[in-house]
Amino acid sequence: MFISTAGSASMSNRVKRRLFLFVSIIGLLLMGISQEVFAHAVAQGDKGYIQEISGVHLVSFIYLGAKHMVTGYDHILFLLGVIFFLYRMQHIAIYVSVFAFGHSTTMLLGVYFNIGINSYIIDAIIGLSVVYKALDNLGAYQRWFGWQPNTLMATLIFGFCHGFGLSSKIIEYDISPDGLLPNLLAFNVGVEIGQLLALSAILIMMGFWRRTGSFLRHAYTANVAMMCAGFVLIGYQLTGFFVA
Template identity: 70%
Template sequence: MSLHSLRAVRPSFPVAAIALLALLALTGGASAHGVDTSDAGYIAEITGWNLLPYVYLGAKHMITGYDHILFLLGVIFFLYRMEHIGTYVSLFAIGHSTTMVLGVYFNWAISSYFIDAIIGLSVAYKALDNIGAFQRWLGFQPNTKAATLIFGLFHGLGLATKVLEYNMAEDGLLPNLIAFNVGVEIGQLLALATILIAMGFWRRTRSFWKYAYSANVAMMCAGFVLFGYQLVGLIVVP
């Protein structure tokens, strides 16, 4: 699962695609999980159980969350067997589902800049883990499953801070939250399927091992810049 001896030589199409996704995460950092005005207006007007609309909103929220997708890409980058992919994706899903529902239900008012900064660090962490940095620096491999679960908890808090912006009605809050979470999982599965198809084609080419290092460096840079961007927002924005 880790990369020890690869070196980047020159850009390739897969690396360029990952770099583009990283660029979208950076340029859309403030709005990747923002609440669309029309969506916010719709949510403010409805009450009671509205399961299908919340499923749609949850799926939309995840698919447009570039930082979540980058982390998911990092998690499965060197996973080949479906049972391993299922284990790690399930741990991530358990983490973000738990804190997303609890954070909204109990109105945990945590700074979105703080949470998004940690999410940026999670992307950088996973990229560094993929290139074997921690083994070289620390002399041991951190528990990747525990890290995936822990960062999943923070990703869920990130979702919760944005969902709270919807000002959901108390009437039907819990079932609507569950529906939103179902939508998030659907969006995650769609994103995962797209990533796995693209990775499957790339892994069959000689360029995969040649440029995998560059791809993870691009993700690492995106994570650190996103962390810095959110940290500035935490300090500057009142």
């Protein structure tokens, strides 16, 4: 019995150290990320490429869309929050599809009809989406208000916000109208490919973690860390808004 207890305690300490290391690495990465990335931007090299080309470039825009999603930590954090307590693939597919629909709709319509929103404001809202979902996972709304918001509707609404975050930056890059619609559709296909890649990685890691006894013990800590990351994003964007 003593050996079992000691082994369990040792495993718990290892999990805590790994979780602390993971959060620390994420924090360092966030502090090291440039202001343009925090503004939901496309990388400088990609920005120059978008501004210079004209005509239909399907493969290039598919690549750019996939790259954006895979490196889009705000999207990934929100997706992590959405699927954190979803165990059935059917439920995961529904929520991810709703998010993808919202994200794709506002990205395409926003760029095509030149509907832009201040990058700092929309990215602060995206940070808010991470905070919202983390609090939802913590059961905060039931404790505070005695009711549970419609999580599927919230995922759709925040999906719209995430799409406007990218469309606002693309508009600023003055993309050529020649081949605009095919390029946007290709970009969106790339975004969905990137989302599937990011989601696959998240599901693999979550699958391993859920098999251990530490998942339920540390789920609270993980969502608190996610909420803190969301607040960091909000604070950074609002600071940028008032300073800029």
